[in-house]
Amino acid sequence: MRGLFRRRLTKPAAGIRRGWIDRWILRRITPSTLPWTVNRRRVYILPTRFGVGFGLLCLVMLLGAMNYANSMGFALTFLLAAIGLVSMHHTHAQLVGLRLVEIAADPVHVGADAALRLRVDQPGKVGRLGIQIHFADTPRADGPGVTVAPSAQLRLSFAPGQRGWNALPLLTVASAAPTGLFRAWTFVLPDTRVLAYPRLARAGQSPPPTRALEQGDARHRQPGLSQFAGLRNYVRGDSLQRIHWKSLPKTRTPMVKQFEDGEQPECWLDLALTPGADLDARLSQLARWVVDLAETPVAFGLRLGGDQIDLDRGPAHRHRCLSALAQFGQRA
Amino acid sequence: MTVTTADVLPRALLLRLIGLLVLVLAPHALRVPVWESALVAVAIGWRLAHLQRGVPLPGRVIKTLLTIAAFAGVYVTYGRVNGQHPGTALLVLMAALKLLEMRSQRDVRVMVALLYFLVFTHFLFSQEIWTVAWLLVTVVGVTGLLVEVNTRAATGDAAGRAWRQHWRLGGVIVAQALPLMVVLFLLFPRIPGPLWGLPADAGSSRSGVPDSMSPGDIAELILNEAIAFRVRFEGEPPGQRQLYWRGPVFERYDGRRWDAYPQNGPARAPSLQTLGEPVALEMMLESTRGFSLFGLEMSDPAALPAGSRLDENGQLLALRRITERRLLRQQAWPRYRLDARALPRWHRQRTLQLPVNSAPRTRALVQQWRAETPDDAALIQRALAHFRQHPFRYTLRPPRLGPQPVDEFLFTTQAGFCEHYASSFVVMMRAAGLPARVVIGYQGGARSPVGDDWVIRQSDAHAWAEVWLAGEGWRRVDPTAAVSPDRIEQGLRGAFDTARGELPAFLRRDGSTLWAMSRARWDFLNAQWNRWFLAYGPELQQAFLSRLGVRGWTQMLLWLTGLITALLLLVAAWLLWRGRPAPPADAASRSWRRLQRAAARQVDARPGEAPTAWCQRLADRQPHLRAQLDAARTAYQALRYGPESAQTEAQQQQLDRAVRGLIKALRRRRPPPAG
Amino acid sequence: MKAAVSRTVDALEQVILGKPQELRLALACLLAQGHLLIEDVPGVGKTTLALALARVLGLEFQRIQFTADLLPADVLGVSVFESGSNAFRFHPGPIFAQVILADEINRASPKTQSALLEAMEERQVSIEGKTRPLPAPFFVIATQNPLSQLGVFSLPESQLDRFLMCLSMGYPPPAAERALLAQTDRRSLLAELPCVLDAAQVQSLQAGVREVTARPALLDYILALVQATREHAGLRHGVSPRAGLALKRAAQAWAFLMGRPGVLPEDVQAVFPAVMDHRLLPAHAALHAPPSARDLLAAVAIP
Structure with a gap:
């Protein structure tokens, strides 16, 4: 029953x-x-x-x-x-x-x-x-x-x-x-x-090719806007001028002053330079990098064959990049 | 089974379901055994306790045990688990047990089906007028519940505040179904007779006159005010004295009990001679579950009602057991002669037979009479005179009689009822060598104060005697009339001394009071109900439909499908009308909407499209309409969005004019030739 | 009054080439007593628009170039102690004009921005406990350069709401650009612009805008649009009631410019993108651009 x-x-x-x-x-x-x-x-x-x-x-x-x-x-x-x-x-x-x-x-x-x-x-x-x-x-x-x-x-x-x-x-x-x-x-x-954006490659497989802006590159310098943004541990190669001497006795390790501008790292993602077995795998890897970079303050740009998306940040930029990846090679 | 959110039944729904279950089971409560009612009450109480107090529901083991116990209980009570009574009892139990495992909406659906069926089973026991109201209330409720559980499941609406709306929708559906029901009821082809034969316990237990007669049998019937049948005479009704409704004829006597000899050999036609004028009548006979049709003496063998025969003793019998109310047309001859020519030897022996040791005192007395009165007719008179001369009285509570009931009655108690008089009279006649027998049936009846029906109740049951006289045949002799002529003249009511209080309450009331009138009206209503609704079967359907001009099955089916289709189309049209976009409140928008609809084939309005853009698109396709369109649009915009002004009416007229012109132009489809 | 409006538009069209829609929207914004935000790259004629408006309407014009080191006092004004009169004297800042061009507003520090925005909203300036009203037709055209995201202080969303409209000028169509190239001297052209109205007339036009009828059916439409922004999943939250009011006022001004006595849904649709686009904020989770104002217009039925 x-x-x-x-x-x-x-x-x-x-x-x-x-x-x-x-x-x-x-x-x-x-x-x-x-x-x-x-x-x-x-x-x-x-x-x-x-x-x-x-x-x-x-x-x-x-x-x-x-x-x-x-x-x-x-x-x-x-x-x-x-x-x-x-x-x-x-x-x-x-x-x-x-x-x-x-x-x-x-x-x-x-x-x-x-x-x-x-x-x-x-x-x-x-x-x-x-x-x-x-x-x-x-x-x-x-x-x-x-x-x-x-x-x-x-x-x-x-x-x-x-x-x-x-x-x-x-x-x-x-x-x-x-x-x-x-x-x-x-x-x-x-x-x-x-x-649909490309399938995301697994996280952490290869880091995005980030590089810090060189000191001499004036393109993105913002005069008069140097704002103190915090301290970080000294890394070999940091300028001595940036060391925060006042905190040295307290912390024992040298700290370096960080500034908001001038330190803007940037990153160019290029399909041609991306590792991967086939086109889809490379696009996946690029998508992973775009997603990861969008979480950081890094400005990034994208080069897909002949197309280029300039350095930028923000959700709209992220979308622009991802949709370019999504449609790459599909528009006849 | 995974329990999803949709599976969790809200409390309110369950409470409503329990309420409905109680409503549906209530009429069954007194019908099923007490233990079962108690079990159902426990199940309902348990579920309520679960709902209100969180008492855990029974586990699988307990439920299985309960199910087994239910089957066992029904089997023990009824001796079987199929059939009408045990089946209903089982269904009731199943519904109650189902309540204990109700968890998902699927369970509720099953419950809904069970509830519908339980409503149905009730009608196997009672079909009185009030059940119509009960039917409607329960069906509306159950349908509302069905709508609720179904839509709740679909929406996952946990708040469940919408139940009123759901139940209202249930009511709407039932209301729309009612006309269809009427059409189906009237036109759905009815097939005569049971399909597979009735179970032995179908319907209520046998009622009416018994198959045999021992002292006290008929007195029981007297207390029963149920209607045995109703009669409508065509023409002048015969006098009350003539109204003997003939039932079984008893010829076998064992000293205490009268019954009929079993039929052996082929049925013989009665040898009947009719005299005088016949009486035609229409009888509405309640279901008796027997065969006797209680024809008025003496039924015309040449004009028998359909499906009946007249046996050799003049009893009108149905060919099939009477399991439903039947409407019969009868013809009767109040004056007749039965077996007037001769009585066959075997028959004479049967009707003279007396047990050897029975009634010695009576026999002695009668043999003494016989010696003094050789004439048969005079002997009958003498016997009747005996009843009159001695202090016999007519009572519903006669003293108990011992092993020689006839002797005790005639010489000791001298108090009895029709059966006592008929029985002892036949014994006296047989002792005197006259063939005699007992006939039972109904006597008299009462004319209904409402309508021109005669109502014959079970309390009109009667027993009388027949004595065979050479040359005359069987003569009806009613010894009760000798003792209490009023019983025959005025009906039962006249036979008693009302002051002694032995008359049943329902017989005591006077016919003139308001109460009696309303009771009579109720009786009349019931009669109409029985006559037209409950008796609506193949015959009545044919008669009714042919009066409407619908003849034959083909026509019936054509009408049925036609009417059903028409009614369903009405429902569909109503739904379509309800579902149409609500017309705008203002006249300008209505006109505009008309225009848009007329132009929809050319340019369909997009949702966010303003009139200007729409007109532009339309004008691009129909350039010749541009001016008219602009006029219409300007008027519409001024009316709907412009400042309110005194020219509203003029503008509205302008709009209507423009819209009319445009619609006409759009219908033409083709632009008029240039120039 | 109709004639005044059409003459104004005609005059402006001589200078601002190929942008009739933007021109009218800017004018509508002014007539609706709102402020205008222009998001565009430099050199597409923002300044010209502001100047031309001021000139044609006969209004006083001031331009404030916003920089990172601009202080609120530089905008609002400052009280200076004058030894001659031995008292503080208020030197009104550039904001005390009738048409203000606040150029590259996103370069200024938030403090300075909010000083300007408060003045815009309240049409008065409170300095050192003294409240000074701003001149009567008061119209701010702020510009924002969307290109450089670095080192700027984008206007917070709550401040964006204070601008009645946000326009993007865009490049002129080729024909207009050709005509632009063919012109000899734009400066003189601007200087030659006729002064069609004066401040009082502008104020009476503004009063006229308020008189334009908005029937209940139209208000329903505005309400439906506003609610659509609140229901849309691609948006963080719907627009504020202030946005609804702004939409109504802008639509009234548009209808007024079109010379209509009552506001039509068409008028609402004409101003809707300008009024709403900067108020529609993408939902945080949304990965793509929010629905544009045009998408909303297409979806919401006109009641």
Whole structure:
């Protein structure tokens, strides 16, 4: 008895759905531009397992009512059957008119999951109680749907397969609300693309080719802005003028004064000088360096074949570099 | 099984579920054995304690034990686990035990199915009018619960404040399903008869007149106010004295108990002669689980109701056991002669048979009479006179009778009921050498104060005698009438001295009070309910539908599918209408929206697109409309965004005019020829 | 009044070539009583714009070149003890003018920056306990050089909010640049600019801007836009209510420039990027540039 109750009751009936119906539908799908509205004619509907069970229940009741010539039994049976039929239309209405307004995603590295943010909108007064959106080729999880009233955000994780722009796979928009007897679904192939940075090489394999700015290089000197930034241990080669003599008796080891400017290290990353087995491996290594350098105050630039991104810092720069790496060699 | 967040059921939902379970189980509570009600109460209490106090739920072992104990208990109580009573008892137990292991939304779905089915089982026991309200309330509740658990699972909405909305939606779905239900009920083809035969305990236990008669059997029936059947006469009803509703005829006597000889050999038709005018009537017979149809004496063998036969003793019998209410059209001849020509030898022997040692005093008395009165008819009168002359009284509580009930009744107690009189009278006749037998059935009935029905209750059960006279056949003799003529003239109520308080309470009330009137109305309502709703089967369906002009299965199915489709389309249209984008509140926006919709095929409005940009795009495609578009746009912008002015109406008219013109132009699709 | 506006625009267009949109936005910013931030490389005509505005509108002009060693007093003014009168005398700084060009504001120390920004916001200067009001039409055009990230003090986000608009001039279109090259002398051209208005007229225009109707439907639109910035996951947090007010005022000024009695969604859309782009801050976690103001405009439906 327990086994029976444990069975998943909301799965679509049998294995029909994965079969010829989907194939037939998929042949007619073309990419759609967002915002996209669910078309009434493109909504498909089938009973769930629970729905089939409910149908069997009605059938058993019908036979019982016939056998006992029981009018109230007939009334209940017909009421339940009618509830089933009506709820089919309600389930259908959950989807019709629903709008997928936008899909946004932050770029991620290949190998990581991108969090897609889907904004779903509903017109009218139909309470949309359980909209599920998932990729058509992944088995549906039992949750999480959204209640769309009147607009909702939904998250979906997507693992891009290759660096550069990745088209989104087919999405299923489905609902079993309100009764769970039927499941309506439709497909959408959004023309949204997700940018994937190259796969990150393992950290610490080889350090980025950083070099400190030479004293004589005037290009990045900022006159009048020498600000004392702190002390660090003396390293052989430091200028004697920089030694912080006052602290010497206390610390026993010489300390060197550090200044914010003039000490700005910089780093040029060059595809041609990057070790790696193949292009993708080298791009991965570069991506790793970009990510690592973005954490430091080092200004870095990038040379990719004939293209060059100048020395800079900051998140926008990091993105510029990574997306250049992502799309390297892909723009025909 | 991993428990995900969606699997954790909120307390409030469980409380609502328990409430519903109690509501659904309540009518079953008195029907199932006491131990079972107690077990269900314990299960519910346990779950409540778990919810409120965190008492742990039973483990697997205890649950398994409980399940086994439930099966065992049902088996011990009923002797089996299938069938209507034990099946219902098991379902009730299963629902209660399911409550103890309710954890995920899937469990709730199973529970919902169980609840629906439990509602159904209730109707196997009771189909009274109030059950309709109960049906609606429970179905709305269970459907609301289904919506709640389903959408909650989908949204993972832990707060669960939305349950009112969910239950309202459940109510809406049920409300929309009701018209469909009515159509299905009326038009879904009904097949006559049980599909696989009724289990032995189907329906309530047998009611009505018994298969045999011993002293006290009928007195029990007198206390039963249940309706046996209702009758509507076509034309003038016969007098109360004529209303003998013939049931089983008992010819075998063992000194105490009367019953019928088992039928052997092929059924014979009665030899019947009818006289005078027939009476036509329509009878609504309650289910008796027997065969007797209680035809008014004497049923016309030439106009038998469908599915019935008239046996050689004049009893109207159904061909199948009566398991449902039936509407019968009967024709009866109040004046008749049965077996008038001759009584076969074997029959004569049967109807003269008396146990050897029974009623010696009676036999002695009757043989003395016989010697004094050779005439058969005079002898009958003499016997009846005996009842009248001695202080016999009519009572519902006769003293207990010993091994010689007839002797004791006639000579000692002299207090009894119709069965005592009929039984002792037949014994006297047989002792005198006259073939005689006992007939039981109903006598009389009461005209309903509401409607023109006659209501015959179980309390109208009666036993009388038949004596065979040469040339005349079986003559009905009612010795009760000799003792208490009022019983026959005025019905049972007249037979008792009300002051003695032995009349059952329901018989004591006067028909004129308000209470009685409302009771009569309730009876009438019940009668209509029975007659039209509960008896709605293949025959009534055919009659009803052919009155509406729907004949035959094909037409019925056509109407059924047509109406269902139409109703579902209405539901779909309603949903579509609800789901459409809400129209803007102001007239200007409505006009503008109309224009945008009309032009959607050419230029679909983008979400963040201002009217100017949209008009620009449209005008690029339809240059000849530019001027009109500009006019419309200017008016719209002035109306919606400009300073409020006195010219609003004029501007609105201008906008409407421009929009109308544009829509017309857009419909034409092709630009008019230049020049 | 309409004529005055169109004459102003015409006059300005003679000098600022190929940038009608930026020109109008700058004018709208002034009429909306806001301040303008221009983020661009040197030499694209920021100074010319400021000068031309001041000249055409008949306003007093001052330019402050911000450097690292500029002190607040250098901007606001200073009280000097005068032995002759034996009293302190206030020497107003360059800020006491009607149109200020604050050049390369991100080169100054935060202290000096905030002195300027406070003055901008409150339209008055408090020095040594005495409050001195700034002249009546008061319009600051600050410029920021986005190129050099090193050794500058970028304006903090909270200060950016004080600028009504942020523009980027960009390079002129080729035709305009050609005309620019063909011109003989820009200095004289500027000097020859007619003075179309005076300070009082500018003030009455500013009053006119406040009169432009913004109907509830339009306010709903502004609200929807503002909320969209708050809901967008790519943004750190939404814009402030001040930004909403700024958007409304800028849209009113734009509608006023277009000669409309009421603000249209189109007007909001016209000023939206200028008003919002510098207020939209990318979320910390976001690895890429935040959605641009144009993305938001495309996504938010007009109610």
